[in-house]
Amino acid sequence: MSHDYAALTPETIAPRLGTLDVMRARVGPPATWQVRxxxxxxxxxxxxxxxxxxxLIVKQALPYVRLVGESWPLPLERAFFEYHALTRQAAxxxxxxxxxxxxxxxxxxxxxxxxxxxxILRQGLIAGIRYDGxxxxxxxxxxRTLFRGSDLHMPTAQRKADLALFxxxxxxxxxxxxxxFSDPYFDASxxxxxxxxxxxxxxxxADLDMKIAAQHLKMAFASKAQTLLHxxxxxxxxxxxASEARVIDPEFATYGPFGFDIGMLLANxxxxxxxxxxxxxxxxxxxxxxxxxxxxxxxxxxxxxxEFTTLWRTERTGILYQASLFxxxxxxxxxxxxxxxxxxxxxxxxxxxxxxxxxxxxxxxAHNADFERIADEGLRAACEARALELxxxxxxxxxxxxxxxxxxxxxxxxTAGDYL
Amino acid sequence: MSHDYAALTPETIAPRLGTLDVMRARVGPPATWQVRxxxxxxxxxxxxxxxxxxxLIVKQALPYVRLVGESWPLPLERAFFEYHALTRQAAxxxxxxxxxxxxxxxxxxxxxxxxxxxxILRQGLIAGIRYDGxxxxxxxxxxRTLFRGSDLHMPTAQRKADLALFxxxxxxxxxxxxxxFSDPYFDASxxxxxxxxxxxxxxxxADLDMKIAAQHLKMAFASKAQTLLHxxxxxxxxxxxASEARVIDPEFATYGPFGFDIGMLLANxxxxxxxxxxxxxxxxxxxxxxxxxxxxxxxxxxxxxxEFTTLWRTERTGILYQASLFxxxxxxxxxxxxxxxxxxxxxxxxxxxxxxxxxxxxxxxAHNADFERIADEGLRAACEARALELxxxxxxxxxxxxxxxxxxxxxxxxTAGDYL
Numbered sequence: 001m002s003h004d005y006a007a008l009t010p011e012t013i014a015p016r017l018g019t020l021d022v023m024r025a026r027v028g029p030p031a032t033w034q035v036r037x038x039x040x041x042x043x044x045x046x047x048x049x050x051x052x053x054x055x056l057i058v059k060q061a062l063p064y065v066r067l068v069g070e071s072w073p074l075p076l077e078r079a080f081f082e083y084h085a086l087t088r089q090a091a092x093x094x095x096x097x098x099x100x101x102x103x104x105x106x107x108x109x110x111x112x113x114x115x116x117x118x119x120i121l122r123q124g125l126i127a128g129i130r131y132d133g134x135x136x137x138x139x140x141x142x143x144r145t146l147f148r149g150s151d152l153h154m155p156t157a158q159r160k161a162d163l164a165l166f167x168x169x170x171x172x173x174x175x176x177x178x179x180x181f182s183d184p185y186f187d188a189s190x191x192x193x194x195x196x197x198x199x200x201x202x203x204x205x206a207d208l209d210m211k212i213a214a215q216h217l218k219m220a221f222a223s224k225a226q227t228l229l230h231x232x233x234x235x236x237x238x239x240x241x242a243s244e245a246r247v248i249d250p251e252f253a254t255y256g257p258f259g260f261d262i263g264m265l266l267a268n269x270x271x272x273x274x275x276x277x278x279x280x281x282x283x284x285x286x287x288x289x290x291x292x293x294x295x296x297x298x299x300x301x302x303x304x305x306x307e308f309t310t311l312w313r314t315e316r317t318g319i320l321y322q323a324s325l326f327x328x329x330x331x332x333x334x335x336x337x338x339x340x341x342x343x344x345x346x347x348x349x350x351x352x353x354x355x356x357x358x359x360x361x362x363x364x365x366a367h368n369a370d371f372e373r374i375a376d377e378g379l380r381a382a383c384e385a386r387a388l389e390l391x392x393x394x395x396x397x398x399x400x401x402x403x404x405x406x407x408x409x410x411x412x413x414x415t416a417g418d419y420l
Numbered sequence: 421m422s423h424d425y426a427a428l429t430p431e432t433i434a435p436r437l438g439t440l441d442v443m444r445a446r447v448g449p450p451a452t453w454q455v456r457x458x459x460x461x462x463x464x465x466x467x468x469x470x471x472x473x474x475x476l477i478v479k480q481a482l483p484y485v486r487l488v489g490e491s492w493p494l495p496l497e498r499a500f501f502e503y504h505a506l507t508r509q510a511a512x513x514x515x516x517x518x519x520x521x522x523x524x525x526x527x528x529x530x531x532x533x534x535x536x537x538x539x540i541l542r543q544g545l546i547a548g549i550r551y552d553g554x555x556x557x558x559x560x561x562x563x564r565t566l567f568r569g570s571d572l573h574m575p576t577a578q579r580k581a582d583l584a585l586f587x588x589x590x591x592x593x594x595x596x597x598x599x600x601f602s603d604p605y606f607d608a609s610x611x612x613x614x615x616x617x618x619x620x621x622x623x624x625x626a627d628l629d630m631k632i633a634a635q636h637l638k639m640a641f642a643s644k645a646q647t648l649l650h651x652x653x654x655x656x657x658x659x660x661x662a663s664e665a666r667v668i669d670p671e672f673a674t675y676g677p678f679g680f681d682i683g684m685l686l687a688n689x690x691x692x693x694x695x696x697x698x699x700x701x702x703x704x705x706x707x708x709x710x711x712x713x714x715x716x717x718x719x720x721x722x723x724x725x726x727e728f729t730t731l732w733r734t735e736r737t738g739i740l741y742q743a744s745l746f747x748x749x750x751x752x753x754x755x756x757x758x759x760x761x762x763x764x765x766x767x768x769x770x771x772x773x774x775x776x777x778x779x780x781x782x783x784x785x786a787h788n789a790d791f792e793r794i795a796d797e798g799l800r801a802a803c804e805a806r807a808l809e810l811x812x813x814x815x816x817x818x819x820x821x822x823x824x825x826x827x828x829x830x831x832x833x834x835t836a837g838d839y840l
Contacts, residue, residue: 164583
């Protein structure tokens with residue numbers, strides 16, 4: 001396994017990985033293996049290897065962006081960051097990510113649990129499927145990974161070591177920095193949008209308040225190193241079954257602001273909601289599903305706050321807001337006030353990031369299947385135009401929108417076409 | 421030079437450093453060397469080595485905190501961070517720091533320029549000496565080092581590499597995190613204060629707003645990795661002559677918020693101002709000097725803003741607020757608005773850090789000569805009590821104090837005894 005890097009193919013999986021103990025034990029003898037390449041993301045190769053004993057996933061980074069091609073090189077080291085993020089997420093929220101069985105840095109390759117029962121959440125949302133307990137699982141994942149990866153909980157020497165480790169994930173941060181925060185707001189070369197949106201796009205790009213806000217948020221993303229982020233927590237990075245959810249693909253992991261992952265996640269639920277009319281067989285047929293999606297979005301934030309609060313009261317063992325200064329001095333009330341301040345800051349950041357994530361999925365390089373699957377271009381443009389306005393309202397309103405009730409009310413009005 | 425670490429003594433300097441080319445060239449033959457240990461700081465050994473050809477400074481870290489003793493170990497690696505900070509400061513604001521001639525990581529030793537004409541600024545402020553152009557030089561130093569060490573200017577891969585490098589400066593960050601932000605606000609074991617302050621101290625430690633604010637600022641210090649800080653920019657880290665100023669001792673260097681260095685610097689000017697009555701031979705004899713110190717404090721901020729603005733307009737080459745999004749789109753006004761937003765945020769942080777720095781110098785472990793040199797304990801306590809109130813007013817008022825005119829007016833009222 002110490003060869004130079006070479007991309008795997010279905011044919012080379014058995015010869016190259018057939019000697020790995022974990023593959024033989026969990027998949028079976030290599031002679032029984034069947035291999036299917038299923039990568040539908042933007043970056044990597046993903047193989048399902050099935051055999052007499054079971055199945056595993058083999059994920060391998062390519063030295064370029066799969067979505068674009070070899071003209072856009074991308075370092076293989078992203079597998080290293082994905083591996084380290086997965087191990088930390090598994091420790092901080094057990095059961096939330098696929099189990100990792102093997103990592104090969106040279107081959108940029110991770111062997112992990114195959115989730116046979118699961119599909120990509122985004123596909124489920126488009127198909128109109130409901131998942132019980134989804135908000136609980138995702139809200140808890142955010143609270144646990146974000147709280148436990150910060151100076152609220154970790155020994156700070158360890159947090160600083162992780163900050164340094166993930167600070168080397170330059171190439172993937174560069175994608176976020178450019179594609180999320182800058183490209184959507186000017187005529188960047190890789191941008192594309194649905195033709196009917198020309199006027200809406202021109203209006204947004206002439207909106208100085210929005211452009212300034214996006215750049216302030218970019219600064220926050222790049223420099224507010226509060227906790228270890230998943231970094232790409234959209235509905236395509238979540239796999240769901242009837243009974244559970246797993247978070248995958250954390251190769252964008254980096255230290256950043258608490259609000260980033262939650263903001264991106266909320267954005268993807270809100271876009272799914274805005275896209276529902278495009279998936280309705282008859283007008284109104286998806287209204288209830290859109291409502292359910294909004295409930296999930298609201299639930300994610302509520303569960304996040306509840307779990308964050310529990311962790312604040314029980315696991316605040318880091319250098320910040322120490323019990324020795326608060327509870328131990330009879331000042332537990334001050335600790336609660338500090339928590340509310342911090343949650344208010346996280347809420348503002350969440351809304352800010354939520355808005356730019358919506359914009360970049362409609363105006364930038366990487367679009368969402370939620371909208372892309374809407375065949376009728378006029379209908380797609382109408383759904384996207386509403387989402388663009390929603391994104392703008394959330395980012396620019398981030399200091400005044402009080403709670404999720406205000407967000408869902410705003411979303412309902414906009415999706416009802418009230419303001420367009 | 422690859423021996424194990426051993427602390428230097430005046431007697432071992434010539435035998436151990438006599439083979440270094442730079443020492444022979446700039447000091448002269450070792451037989452002519454005369455050595456004086458002059459370290460008056462809290463941490464290190466500092467030797468002036470004089471010889472037939474000139475003089476140099478040899479600074480060596482000790483494996484413990486000099487102020488406390490061997491019971492408080494402190495890693496020698498701080499010399500490594502000091503060396504790397506000095507080279508970056510020299511590049512970002514040429515002439516602002518002593519020239520470095522030699523670095524030995526194993527011996528935790530830096531050989532640098534001897535500033536024969538200079539004294540420590542704090543001593544000058546206590547002695548009632550004025551320095552022309554001081555605000556210009558310090559304001560420029562802050563603007564240039566802070567702007568040019570951030571994603572406003574640097575290639576972000578290089579900034580992220582430096583972020584990772586300085587994230588290893590854990591032990592010295594730990595000192596700041598504890599001694600500046602936490603210890604002053606409860607009865608920590610290393611604290612001490614002038615006896616007459618008991619009631620003021622009790623009042624401050626019962627002040628929940630102040631305690632919460634200090635912890636929010638600690639979080640900002642620990643996680644807002646905007647730029648490379650000096651990390652300990654007080655008037656004891658600045659050497660002055662009639663014609664220039666040099667900044668020394670950046671071993672606390674780390675990535676942190678723009679406002680930290682400036683806030684600490686302002687705090688030390690404001691404390692110098694509050695302490696002036698304690699150094700007056702006759703009542704009022706130091707009023708003019710206190711006024712001059714306030715003018716310098718105000719000038720530092722003004723020059724910082726001016727220079728930051730110039731750099732924003734001419735050297736904004738980093739990933740943040742790119743010209744491609746603003747000026748290149750005919751949106752130069754939006755770039756100016758973004759700059760004003762950012763300066764407003766830096767101003768709030770500056771005031772916040774300024775207040776806690778004042779508190780910790782009066783209540784914590786490391787006190788200031790400005791107050792310590794006041795022999796009359798009652799007078800010292802009175803000066804310190806005013807400074808404590810000023811610190812509280814600045815930190816808690818950081819969102820509403822508009823400008824330096826408000827800060828100097830507040831300081832004049834408080835030092836006149838208006839509110840105590």
